[in-house]
Amino acid sequence: MRQILARIAHRAVSSAKSTLAVAIAATALIVAPAHANPKYAAIVVDANTGKTLFSSSADEARFPASLTKMMTLYLTFEALESGRIKKSSKVLFSKNAANxxxxxxxxxxxxxxxxxxxxYSLVTKSANDASTALAEMLGGSEAEFARMMTTKARQLGMTGTIFRNANGLPNPAQHSTARDMATLGIALREHFPQYYDYFSTRSFQYGKQRLANHNRLLGRIKGVDGIKTGYTRASGFNLVSSVSDGNRRIVAVVMGGKSGKSRDDHMAELIRTYLPKASTRRGGNDLVASAAGETRKSPIKALAALLPTKNAPKPKAAPRVEDEEVAFATADNVPAANVQEEEGSAEPEVPFAYAEPIPARMADIDPIKTAAVPKSGWAIQVASSPSEVEARAFLTRTNRQAGDLLASASPFTETFEKGGVTYYRARFGGFDSKNAAWNTCNALKRKKIDCYAVQQ
Incomplete structure (x- = not known):
């Protein structure tokens, strides 16, 4: 009898050890990417309650890539809902958008x-030209629209996000977090249910082309109804997924995947593991406070009234000497050659070795030779930024756009202090007279490059 009981006990212990081993292995499978890949971040949020079911580096800064277009679409849906535009309204493509x-x-x-x-082009093909065209239609310019995007992010509770363009093309100052992207994903469904079905579009016909959705989980994983993929070399492979099963609903985010397949496989594993753990009951209020600024209680704490107002960008005119403003690195200001992102195309040759949050080496980032700060004469300023990397990016982009006008000028950066923060001016020096600097600046403006002349 004792021998029988001993055998039963031994089997129970062995079974428990086996179960524990399987559980540990499954957990390791989910969290392993965090150790192997510094770009990795992920989160799973219960879209009924706001509870975080899984999190890894969810509040660390990451490049959003084409996840940026989620906010472009949010503002587009907002304009549709308010009646400012219609689905049939024409979106004009400027030279900037077309390029x-x-x-x-x-x-x-x-x-x-x-x-x-x-x-349709944004949710399927992730079209960069259409993103910019929408931005210019709704904001007057992409730079202004980027300010609107960041302000809206603050209203939604996305405190770790800054937008600099409407499409997610590489920009060292544009960043977000996995948690913020989950918040935006939830907000899109909650605030615009009448437009949310766009995200589940598998393909659409444009002229003679049929454009397929880059989100390969649509139709592969039961319950997936969107939302958006993204890729740049700097960001890795990103994906935000909305999933529902009966009354359960989650939003999951994976950022920094090493390949589209590994990202999709990891997302599928997160969905299989955490969707069954989501609540079947939904609270009475939206999880994300509406962009209009209501202060309803939210498990994600999306209370616009509690956000520090100093972080909300205030649109201003072009930089002036008297009131120097940090310029935004939009698609007009960042080198555009060979920077495209999105899986389905060849891996881009990004001209800058961006790193977040640790700055990359200047030798990798600055293909333009900068000079010492001139001690006299006149200069033309094209931007200022709290990031030296971004300031140099402005110089590079301006030189590529207008090298003929600046052939005799010397690019340089110089620092100044404002509000306890060090900023970097991006300037071209070497002009021997006020008229020479002013005339060159006017020529730059005709090329749609903001600038002003200043005496050194």
């Missing part, structure tokens, strides 16, 4: 598509 690198629709400057076509 965006692929992936894109390929609309020529002066051409147009409807708002609805632009929406």
């Amino acid at each position: 965006e690198p692929p992936t894109k629709l390929g609309v020529k400057a002066g051409g147009s598509v409807t708002v609805e076509t632009a929406i």
Whole structure:
């Protein structure tokens, strides 16, 4: 009898050890990417309660890549809901929009598509030109629209996000977090249920082309109804997924995947593991406070009234000597050659070795030779930024756009202090007279490059 009981006990212990080993292995499978990949971040949020079911580096700064277009679409849906635009409204493509690198629709400057076509192109093909065209339509310029995007992010409770363009093309100052992207994903469904079905579009017809959605989990994983993929070399492979199963609903984010397949496989594992753990009961209020600024209680703490107002960008005119403002690195200000992102195209040759949060080496980032700060004469300022990397990016972009006008000028950066923060001026020096500097600046403005002349 004792021998029988001993055998039973031994089997029970062995079974418990086996179960524990399986559990540990499953957990290791989920969290392993955090140790192997410094770009990795992930989160799973219960979209009924706001509870975080899984988190790894969820509040660390990451490059959003084309996840940025989620906010572009949020503002587009907001404009549709308010009646400012219609689905049939024409979206005009400027030269700036038409010149965006692929992936894109390929609309020529002066051409147009409807708002609805632009929406479809963003959710499927992740078209950069359509993103910029929408930004210019809604904000007047992409730089202004980027300010609107960041302000909206603050209203939604996305405190770790700064936008600098509408499409997610590489920019060292544009960053977000996995948690913020989950918040935005939840907000899109809660605030615009009438437009949310766009995200589940598998493909759509544009002219003679049928454009397929880059989100390969649509149709592969039961319950997945969106939302967005993204890729740049700096960001790695990103994905935000919304999933529902009966009354359960989650939003999951994976950022920094080493490949599209590994990212998709990891997302699938997160969904299989955590969707069954989500609540079947939904609270009475939205999880994310509406962008209009209501202060309803939220498990994600999306209370616009409690956010520090100094972090909310205030749109201003071009930089002036008397009131120097930090310039935004938009698609107009960052080198556009060979920077495209999005899986389905060849891996881009990004001209800057961006790193977040540790700055990359200047030798990797600054392909333009900068000079010593001139002690006299006149200079033209094209930007200022709290990031030296960003200031040098402005110099590089300006030189590429207008090298003929600046052939005799010397690019340089210099620092100044404001509000206890060190900023970097991006300037071209070597002008021997006020008229020479002013005339060159006016020529730059005709190329749509903001600038002003200043005496050293």
